[in-house]
Amino acid sequence: MTRYLSVRIGGKSSPDAPILSPIRLADWCRRFTPLAAPDAPDGAMLDIAGAAHLFGGEAALAKEIETRLAKLGYEANAALADTPEAAWALARYGTARAIPEGADEKGLRRLLGAMPVEALRLDPKTAYALSQAGLKRIDDLILRPRAPIAARFGEQVHARLDGLMGRARSPITPRFEAPVYLVERRFADPISRREDVEGVLAMLAGDLTRLLERHGEGARQLEATLFRTDGAVRRISAASSRPLRDADAISRLFRERIKAAGEARDEDPLDSGYGFDLMRLAALEVETLGARQEALGRQDFAPLVDLSPAPMPAKRRAVANGASFAVDDEMADLIDRLGARLGLRQVMRLVPQDAHLPEFAVSAQPAAQMRGAGHAPWDAQPPLPRPIRMFERPELVETMAEVPDGPPLRFRWRRVMHEVAAIEGPERMSSQWWRQEAHALTRDYFRVEDREGRRFWMYREGLYGIEAPRPRWFMQGLFA
Amino acid sequence: MSQGGSSERIGFLRAAIARIEAQNPAGALALSVARGRVCEIVPATPGDGAAACGFALSLAIAAAARPGLILWVVEDFAFHExxxxxxxxxxHHGLPMERFVLVRVAGPQQALWALEEALKSRACAAAVGELRDGARHFDLTATRRLTLAARAGRSEAILLHGKPAPALSTASETRFEVSSLPGPGLASAGGRRPIPTHPAWGVRVLKMRAAEGQHGRPDMERRREMIWGRDAPQLKGPSGDPLSLGADRRQKLA
Incomplete structure (x- = not known):
């Protein structure tokens, strides 16, 4: 049986308290249950199924929410019911704090019947029309036949009424999905030092690892949530390129994320303020991960030193497997760590593309999102000489040639004159005419070596006299 | 024979080999392309950046014979500069692309961090780091840290300076100064200009710690010429038969 708890902020008891938006309230409420939805304009809706006993029962939970919000400077009231509609109505128009679980129609009418029709959460126009027609209380509606009301005031009225009376089930839309695995630590005294936070994260990582291990899974997406005493909630997410179940690796990832945040903001990276009183670590996405020899994998690269007195080939093979696992893991860990600190898009693998134009012939993909190392397509590339460095935008070159459509004798690039000593070309690359792009002229590529031995990759844009009256030359890359 | 005796003898032989190999850049190369070492590459003139990069690439390819990633750290500005x-x-030059990772960083601090992280992780066969202002940021402290990281992770660090750096004080084991050199061009028909072929560089060993304190110090002053063949991605140095390139070589091929 699901239970819903509606929180409503009535006003501020302390003038200093910042405005609490429904989204911030919902985030704050996630400390009680993972399923919290913002409920505009003044509240939040919580699905507390299976969470209330952690706080000493439903009444205690509602009371705790109210006291905590009061301490932060807000007048709040919380109400519990079997449906979101009933909880909402009760928090705003009710006298009781809770509708008992599984209450029957009679009980519901007793608690809700006296409320004004506004408790149905209708739009103001309909509510006004109802009250004009003399239907001022919920009871008035319950007793009347449905068809005339639906015909006059719309389907909405009874849809809400059914929700209120528990005849229909309506879901809430939590701001975040419930995580697959969640571990947390609560503190009587808030912690604020970065070392402490990182230490707790390491402990949480250990807890989470044990949880994952029991289920034979590894985490791909992780999120740490830090609840500050003054109600602010900080989320730090980290991604892994392989299913991760290594407490050290997890806490290292978060350390990098925290450092990266510090670099970006140039201040206290955690913005800890008065400190955090609750920290959570959640695995949002998991994948199956078989058991493996963690202890051996963490050893040295050269594990073939036989420590056992008698030769044991089977064991040695196992050890060697552990080592190769270790290399792969180290690679994935390194990529994750660099990505966590520098940004996932900054750590790239290059993948060949089926395109002739050199700038499109390769694309950089975030390394963390590429699984495995099997990128055979590189082997199929034609062995054409290509520069080792490429400019993002080709640069204009002034050239001097014997004949207007001939290769250059000398050229000026970046204000330096180069005498051509050796040249090969043209390698003609036509535009992708089937794509009908504007300004797509034919390019004639030349490999050019100057007298000093510098090697360039230049192209002439446009066929002389056909596509362009005076084709321009561009520098696109440099050879080794 | 005891364990200690044979290892002593091997150590003696290794020292002797190092002494002989240290006489030429190819030997210096063999020493520099080793696990746990830091090697610096400096272009001879501002225009030799691509040549220095090619030389670094050749070292990285040599290091790729070992398992692990080849990591290349580049500053943002390099993309257009x-x-x-x-x-x-x-x-095309033979780098195993499936193990290649390109890391784009915002500045020198991030570059040094990424390099250190990569070197000590044991995931890398080699990590190349290029900095525009290498002379300033690859300082003694930074290179010392990188050396320790490279030793811990038994990977190779290749530090590529973006511009000439005449006076450097770093903790690297080897330093090469690379300049571009006219390659052995192929003559084309009809008396036209030749066709460029393999890359060629002039390489000077500026520093080699491995050989210090021994009898044969490398010839620091002389610039050696090197050619990088396409089919065999390894350096053909002047071991025994010094390749002489340049103008006369070009005519010979013609």
Missing amino acids: TGAPYGPGLH
């Missing part, structure tokens, strides 16, 4: 490493070109 000096050009970014270009996949098909790297592939």
Whole structure:
């Protein structure tokens, strides 16, 4: 049986308290249950199924929410019911704090019947029309036949009424999905030092690892949530390129994320303020991960030193497997760590593309999102000489040639004159005419070596006299 | 024979080999392309950046014989200023692209951090780091840290300076000064200008710690000429038979 708890902020008891938006309230409420939805304009809706006993029962939970919000400077009231509609109505128009679980129609009418029709959460126009027609209380509606009301005031009225009376089930839309695995630590005294936070994260990582291990899974997406005493909630997410179940690796990832945040903001990276009183670590996405020899994998690269007195080939093979696992893991860990600190898009693998134009012939993909190392397509590339460095935008070159459509004798690039000593070309690359792009002229590529031995990759844009009256030359890359 | 005796003898032989190999850049190369070492590459003139990069690439390819990633750390600005490493070109020279990772960083601090992290992780066969202002940021402290990281992770660090750096004080084991050199061009028909072929560089060993304190110090002053063949991605140095390139070589081929 699901239970819903509606929180409503009535006003501020302390003038200093910042405005609490429904989204911030919902985030704050996630400390009680993972399923919290913002409920505009003044509240939040919580699905507390299976969470209330952690706080000493439903009444205690509602009371705790109210006291905590009061301490932060807000007048709040919380109400519990079997449906979101009933909880909402009760928090705003009710006298009781809770509708008992599984209450029957009679009980519901007793608690809700006296409320004004506004408790149905209708739009103001309909509510006004109802009250004009003399239907001022919920009871008035319950007793009347449905068809005339639906015909006059719309389907909405009874849809809400059914929700209120528990005849229909309506879901809430939590701001975040419930995580697959969640571990947390609560503190009587808030912690604020970065070392402490990182230490707790390491402990949480250990807890989470044990949880994952029991289920034979590894985490791909992780999120740490830090609840500050003054109600602010900080989320730090980290991604892994392989299913991760290594407490050290997890806490290292978060350390990098925290450092990266510090670099970006140039201040206290955690913005800890008065400190955090609750920290959570959640695995949002998991994948199956078989058991493996963690202890051996963490050893040295050269594990073939036989420590056992008698030769044991089977064991040695196992050890060697552990080592190769270790290399792969180290690679994935390194990529994750660099990505966590520098940004996932900054750590790239290059993948060949089926395109002739050199700038499109390769694309950089975030390394963390590429699984495995099997990128055979590189082997199929034609062995054409290509520069080792490429400019993002080709640069204009002034050239001097014997004949207007001939290769250059000398050229000026970046204000330096180069005498051509050796040249090969043209390698003609036509535009992708089937794509009908504007300004797509034919390019004639030349490999050019100057007298000093510098090697360039230049192209002439446009066929002389056909596509362009005076084709321009561009520098696109440099050879080794 | 005891364990200690044979290892002593091997150590003696290794020292002797190092002494002989230290006489030429190829030997210096053999020493520099080793696990746990830091090697610096400095272009001789501002225009020799691409040559220095090619030389660094050749070292990285040599290091790729070992398992692990080849990591290349590039500053943002390089993408429009000096050009970014270009996949098909790297592939053309024989770099195993499936193990290649390009890391784009905002500045020198991030570059040094990424390099250190990569070197000590044991995931890398080699990590190349290029900095525009290498002389300033690859200082004694930074290179010392990188040396320790490279030793811990038994990977190779290749530090590529973006511009000439005449006086350097770093903790690297080897330093090469690379300049571009006219390659052995192929003559084309009809008396036209020749066709460029393999890359060639002039390489000077500026520093080699491995050989210090021994009898044969490398010839620091002389510039050696090197050619990088396309089919065999390894350096053909002047071991025994010094390759002489340049103008006369070009005519010979013609």
